[in-house]
Amino acid sequence: MPSPPRITAATYARRRRQLMRLAGDDAILVLPAAPERVRSRDTHYPYRQDSDVLYLSGFAEPEAVLVMVPGRSHGESLLFCRERHPEREAWDGPRVGPEGAVDALGVDDAWPIDDIDEILPGLIEGRRRVYYHFGRDTDFDLKLIGWVNQVRAEVRHGAQPPHEFLELGHLLDEMRLAKTAEELRLMRHAAEVSVQAHQAVMRAVRPGMREYELQAELERVFRAAGAEPAYSSIVGAGANACVLHYRDNNAPIRRGDLVLVDAGAEYRGYAADITRTFPADGRFSREQRALHDLVGAAHAAALAQARPGVPYEAGHNAAVDVLAEGMLSLGLLQGTHEDVVAGGGYKRFYPHKTGHWLGLDVHDVGDYRIEGASRLLEPGMVFTIEPGLYIPPGDTSVEARWRGIGIRIEDDVAITRDGHEVLTAGLARSADEIEAFMAP
Missing domain, CATH: 3.40.350.10 (Creatinase/prolidase N-terminal domain)
Structure with a gap:
């Protein structure tokens, strides 16, 4: 490379x-x-x-x-x-x-x-x-x-x-906030190294491993490419994926677990930030796939808003609409779509925003609002799109089959003159793509 x-x-x-x-x-x-x-x-x-x-x-x-x-x-x-x-x-x-x-x-x-x-x-x-x-x-x-x-x-x-x-x-x-062509070349490189590291982890995972073994594989790829971790790598198996900033990375990975990996390389100061959630044994269960597909649909809705002149918050709002509708359909939430969105009910299982600026800092500088209004996207801005769902293992208000499933899908996106570029597009994202990539 x-x-x-x-x-x-x-x-x-x-x-x-x-x-x-x-x-x-x-x-x-x-x-x-x-x-x-x-x-x-x-x-x-x-x-x-x-x-x-x-x-x-x-x-x-x-x-x-x-x-x-x-x-x-x-x-x-x-x-x-x-x-x-x-x-x-x-x-x-x-x-x-x-x-x-x-x-x-x-x-x-x-x-x-x-x-x-x-x-x-x-x-x-x-x-x-x-x-x-x-x-x-x-x-x-x-x-x-x-x-x-x-x-x-x-x-x-x-x-x-x-x-x-x-x-x-x-x-x-x-x-x-506005990245130059020179900066974007470095960010593409950081993203490419990060994609390779996530691919290595998907190939390496086996039930019976411990989370830190996957962290070691991630960071081996970073270091081999002359990069380093942009932030503390998150490797959460099973219910640990429901902890947003999970840090221990020492639990066993069991058959049937999903593994959430949130990690990115920093290359010459510039950060990448990727999250993927994949099955330890290569196949999603029915419930895991249903939630993964829902998060994927929210990701697609947010990505459709990534173009010049669109308010930054439009991506988050689009993701929330999709997640709210899906959670109601699956029985995770009760009420009307309006109640769940306007009343904030969706935050029970989706408590964070859909992204952040990215650059020399993984949570990079720049205002999200100007004079009280969401700022408009402009060419050169780079940010993450990262919807998720997290069903706590002890939440008895939902059916047992959903409990302890945590999923996040995150990519790095640069605004271009006529749309966007997904810097991390080389990494399998959908459930079908992930299963095909992990197949023996």
Whole structure:
């Protein structure tokens, strides 16, 4: 499989220029790297850079701050980062260092992170607005406030402190929401790797295995393709499929169980997100197939709404209509269709929305509503479509034959100029397709 190109330094520079144009010449934008997190004692969680820093620079190291100063004559894009340190690099791996950052990242200038206390207050001085994500990192919030206060302390001597603090997401989230052709190539690759991983799991599953064996197979395929899990993989067999964010992944898989797998690869920062539900022994029971077909019909109804100019919520509403009608027909719910939909009765067995934005974060940035109304879909938007049904094993209000069945079907969809592209279309979706794929 040919690997798609990396996002280039020129692309990162173009993104920074676009963001600075939106912010205006009297602003400063401050983006700290994600902090490292301790797992226990001297062991850390795997490091993953803040998605906004990745989007604007591609820089993957911790202990860094990206600063943008629109209109600054001596350089607008600036990076504070760790200096080269041969001894530490022997333990933790190579660093770019301030000397290498300009060439590697295309920023205008770079300084040691240890110098930020001396330099950043001078960059803040004279800027009317500070764009920043308050609340993400309390420690850095306090540092930024301290630097601003240093400027305020010099007002008597003519210093000009900023007058406004603005949420950076108001500008940056909208930029990230519309994916470019370059980003879509990476997302197609992440989706293709994820499809291959789900196919490997469908081939590997056997009654008597444990859930974590399937998780290991999924993530083996991710890693073999140079990707990693975009989020904690969910492998739920039997009634565990009714737990929406099931995490244990350690139960046995029994004959007759359905197995719900919700997992996606992250490739060069971009996530895929797929869910399939399939029979451990390759064949759906009558009840399992009835519910799977119903979820599949809801998926098709939502997908039919995926085109430019249609409200984002139209897909969810279409899925709910189909699920409500089906649950009434199967006797899972009582009453009228209007009561079940308008009154929210469907939420007993379908408690979540039908999708979310997808990109550098698996639940990516971007508003779903604009001025109180569902936003309209536009080319370049990428989101999931993921209807489901979950009948708790202890729910005695329904017939025993339905209890403990959990099903979700999820695909990744990009809006195009004239419709949509299903990035994950290569994976069997319907009950017939799944049984045919799993057949010996």
